[in-house]
Amino acid sequence: MILRLSKIAMVMAIAFFASLVAFGNITDYGTNFAFVHHVFEMDTIFPDATIKYRSITTPWIQQFGYIAIIALETLTAVLCWVGAFILLKNLKTEGQIFNKKKNVAIAGLTLGFLVWQVGFMSVGGEWFGMWMSSQWNGVPDAFRFFITIILVLIYLVQKDRDLE
Structure with a gap:
């Protein structure tokens, strides 16, 4: 049972973070x-960078992008919280049932991974060259976040057996 509680606690930790x-x-x-x-x-990347044509200067698109990020972070949190409580509710069920009840938590962790890996590392870091900014570089933070999330996801998807 300690393994199941450990998995639930880790999903809750990611839910809390998100x-x-x-x-x-x-x-x-x-x-x-x-x-x-x-x-x-892209106003703080290297001055001679040739990728500045990728910048988005339209205010409403910037606002939309930020609202989309917040919505995805919120959805990550909600899915992880709901998923953790579903698992908690099924804590003492057979292993096969407990494993089937992981889907919502898996969805939340997967979404969180995608938000920080795709959204921040790939789009922000590479497309917009965020890594070139000394002031607005979120790549190291995003890396820590999505690595933590993927490790919890890998741990969670390990099959649980029947309780003894």
Whole structure:
């Protein structure tokens, strides 16, 4: 049972993390929007970078992008919380049932991985050249986040057996 509780606790930890991130982005919208604005504008990357044609300077697109990020972070949190509570509710069920009940948590962890790996590492880091910015580089943070999430996901999907 300790393995199941461990998996549930780790899913809850990711749910808590995603909740805090989404909450921070909502309650401190302007400060955190500045990050998205500068990444989209590409105004702090290397001055001689030839990829600046990729910048998005249209304010409503920047706002839409930021709102989409917040929505995906929030959905990650919700799916992880719901998934963890489903698992908690099924803590003492047969292994086969417990394994089938992991789907919502798996969806939440997968979405979280995609938000930080695709959204921040690939789109922000590579497409918008965020890695070139000394002030607005979220690549190291995104890396830590998605590696943590993928490790929890890998742990969670390990098959659980019947309890003894």
